[in-house]
Amino acid sequence: MNYISTRSGCGPDSPPIGFLDAVLAGLAPDGGLYVPQTWPAFTPEEIAAFGGKPYHQVAAAVLGRFAGDEIPADVLGDMCREAYDSFSHAATAPLKQLYPDTYLLELFHGPTLAFKDVAMQLLGRLYDYALKRQGRKITILAATSGDTGGAAVEAFRGRSNVNIVVLFPDGRISEVQRRFMTTATEANVRCVAVQGTFDDCQGILKAAFQDDQFRTAVDLSAVNSINFARIAAQCVYYFTAAVALGAPATSPAFVVPTGNFGDAFAGYVAHAMGLPISRILTATNSNDIVARAFTEGRYSRGVVAPTQSPAMDIQVASNFERLYFECARRDGLETGRAFQAFASTGGLDIPPAALAAMRDLFAGASVSETDTSAAMVSTLNETGELIDPHTAVAVAAARRLGSPSPYAPQIVLSTAHPAKFTEAVHAATGVIPPSPRGAGELAARPERFDRLPADGEAVKAYVRDFAIG
């Protein structure tokens, strides 16, 4: 299986590369994102056969299609088993019925209590395998609005073939999110509070990849959802959840709390591989670039506003470029031109045919702070479930169409444990979420992080100094 850039043919040559090379590269040298040259597919019988299988076996089957013959099946099977052994729930990603037509897909049973662990626990093992074979030591630069950073630190801390630097927006993430990163004691981990927004952090990261000399000098890699392996690992729970509700005979809808559009794009991938999905509703907070793209047909950057769902305070959604590429007939030239123009003007009009193709599967809804709080309260009162503010954004969006939903059954992705956002949950519901394993002790541990301005050159100098002295 080979991987191509969404900007193939536009700018410096990015020839097709294999799975492990795409994993280690993260972002293509032309600034595009890697996608498989063709989508692997499952037959309806193969999908039905996932029913009743442990999560790690479905993960190995799905990842196997993306890895091709680059990882022996038994090695990949062991990686998946070990990755999901670190989860506190036997089902890894259990489904919970909330209302007759609505289910919660709990993705927060990993070590840092957010859905990022599902992919990151696997990525740590994939990197280890690839780096040992290639005899390399690399530098991971990650940008986080709170959850990716903690999951990445947990997955890569102490690994001898990796240095990792995580950039987070100073003062714009929750205390528990910050402590999951900053309390790591391992020497291969550095965390940096950037004086800016998540978009500034992500912009610095992407610009660093465009600097050939820097990229090569530190052997740069990325574990944000610009890395296709993140998407591949995240599409697995679409299969397990849909099959648990009767797919391929039924065609569920998914409601996805959305920021960088990685999780929602993972749903697209599952669909492209043959999973029947009736609709993917992307739910944003007031940082609504994705919701506006689907409703208005224009993808245009807004000003980032802080909300109680801070991990979604994002106004440049990296993975939207992958969807654009898919819906623009996989035309790398057109995609490259559109996103180069977006980088300089902050906006792009989606061509009518591409927009129609997007709307075949996707819709968008933006949810206010008041409605997010109300969703936390009503979910608790009506079902007894305490949900985090990101999940609440999706629950509120799911309810807009009333009950029963025309898209039943609908599966809401529950992307974080409420204990990660204690203040917001307490403010809305009056309840302090009980701390599950791990989170309780974080408050007593010393923190270690540096501060930098939102300046690409300053960040590169910092990373260079850390990685190569």
Ligand SMILES: Cc1ncc(COP(=O)(O)O)c(C=O)c1O
């Ligand atoms: C808790 C939580 N929910 C939802 C999202 C949005 O997911 P995505 O960026 O894949 O759209 C994030 C951040 O990525 C998150 O941390």
Ligand SMILES: N[C@@H](CCOP(=O)(O)O)C(=O)O
């Ligand atoms: N919400 C994310 C932002 C980065 O998303 P990613 O999925 O691209 O890594 C976070 O919590 O950091």
